[in-house]
Amino acid sequence: MSRSGQSHILAIGGGSFRPSRRYSFMEASPLLRYGLDLTGQDRPKLGLVATAGGDAADWVLKMYGAFAGWDVEVSHLTVFPMPNVADPRAWMLEQDMIYVSGGSVANLMALWRLHGYDEMFEEAWRSGVVLSGQSAGALCWHVGGNTDSFGPELRVWAEGMGLLPYSCGVHYNSEPQRRTLLQASVASGELPAGYAADEGVGLHYVGTEFIQAVSVDPAGYAYRLESDGDGRVKEFRIEPRLLTP
Numbered sequence: 644m645s646r647s648g649q650s651h652i653l654a655i656g657g658g659s660f661r662p663s664r665r666y667s668f669m670e671a672s673p674l675l676r677y678g679l680d681l682t683g684q685d686r687p688k689l690g691l692v693a694t695a696g697g698d699a700a701d702w703v704l705k706m707y708g709a710f711a712g713w714d715v716e717v718s719h720l721t722v723f724p725m726p727n728v729a730d731p732r733a734w735m736l737e738q739d740m741i742y743v744s745g746g747s748v749a750n751l752m753a754l755w756r757l758h759g760y761d762e763m764f765e766e767a768w769r770s771g772v773v774l775s776g777q778s779a780g781a782l783c784w785h786v787g788g789n790t791d792s793f794g795p796e797l798r799v800w801a802e803g804m805g806l807l808p809y810s811c812g813v814h815y816n817s818e819p820q821r822r823t824l825l826q827a828s829v830a831s832g833e834l835p836a837g838y839a840a841d842e843g844v845g846l847h848y849v850g851t852e853f854i855q856a857v858s859v860d861p862a863g864y865a866y867r868l869e870s871d872g873d874g875r876v877k878e879f880r881i882e883p884r885l886l887t888p
Contacts, residue, residue, distance in 0.1 A: 651773045652806065652848045653678040654781035656813045656840025658859060659742070660709050671709040672859050673886040674845045678740055678775045679715060681847075687739035691719040694754055695746030695779035698723040702744065722754050732763045740773040743780030749792035751779055752802055761804050768806060778813045781846070785811035786835055789824045797821065799828045807851055812839025815866065829868045830876035836869040844883055856883035 653674070660669040679687050691706050693699060698721040710717055720734055721727045728734045735741065741764070743751075755761045768774050774784060782788045787801035788811040797820045803811075812825040821839075828834040838846050838853055843860030846853065856865030865881040 648683075648771065650768050650771060650850050651678075651681045652768070652784050652846075653681070653773065653775040654784060654807075654811060654813075654838075654840065654846040654848070655775065655777040656781065656815055656842060656844045656846075656863075656865075657777060657817065658843035658863075659744075659777040660706075668708045668711075669705060670711075671713065672843075673888060674843070674857065674859055675742065675775070676713075677845065677847075677857050677886055678742070678773055679713075681773045682739035684739045686714050686716060688737060689715045689717050690734065690738035690741040691717065692741060692743045692776075692780070693719070693746070694722055694743070694760075695748060695751040696744055697746070697750075706742075706744065722758055722760075726758070731758070731760060732766070735763050735767040735772065736770060738767070738772050740775060741767065743774075743776030743783065745776075745778030745780055747792040748779035748782045748790050749800060749802065751783060752804070755783075765804065765806060774806075775845075781813050781840070782811050785809050785837065788812055788834070788837075789821060789828070797824050799824065799833055801834060807848055808835060809853075810834035810837030810868065811846075812837070812866070812868070814842060815839045815844075816841040816863070825868065826876045826878065830870055830874055832870060836867075838881075839866040839868060841865070856881050857886050858883035859886050859888070861885060 841863040844863040
């Protein structure tokens with residue numbers, strides 16, 4: 644296996660970017676520095692993917708700007724109105740880390756499957772490319788979770804890639820529907836046991852094993868959810884490793 648020698652996924656509940664202290668645009672948070680460090684590269688190649696947001700040009704530009712001053716080589720992949728690179732598979736395999744932004748996870752997976760990107764991402768992951776993302780970009784690597792892809796009222800969604808055989812919760816402490824629905828769907832067996840992350844918290848997996856949670860918020864936590872087999876759910880709070888600003 645190339646690069647770091649392991650397959651990593653960093654699934655972020657929220658807080659990948661924040662207002663810059665020095666500039667008028669946003670900057671990448673230490674969560675993304677943590678992900679880049681997993682590559683083991685001094686100047687990693689970072690690929691940005693904004694499919695879940697419709698490849699909005701302004702958002703892609705903001706993400707580029709967020710890494711101003713970072714020692715990274717940034718590029719991006721789009722599907723609208725057509726792929727912007729001649730060989731998406733080669734592009735993915737060339738990256739050291741790929742970050743997938745938030746938005747509609749249902750639309751993201753439909754388009755990835757249409758273009759065969761799901762299989763390409765899996766190949767990249769197995770080859771050692773660090774996969775990361777926030778919200779939709781975190782849910783997609785799991786079996787599923789819940790989503791507002793279909794409207795403001797959340798729905799259970801179980802059409803993820805399943806690289807990680809778990810359910811996933813995002814925005815866990817900021818959107819009350821998220822926690823309630825995830826607990827109910829794990830309790831009923833509609834979704835498998837899994838993990839959830841508050842704002843500012845990332846879930847780090849090596850292969851398919853959850854290793855640790857990391858956070859930029861001292862009040863942020865991760866959680867493990869399991870069905871008790873009797874129609875109820877058990878939720879265990881996980882203390883994350885706090886990252887320095």
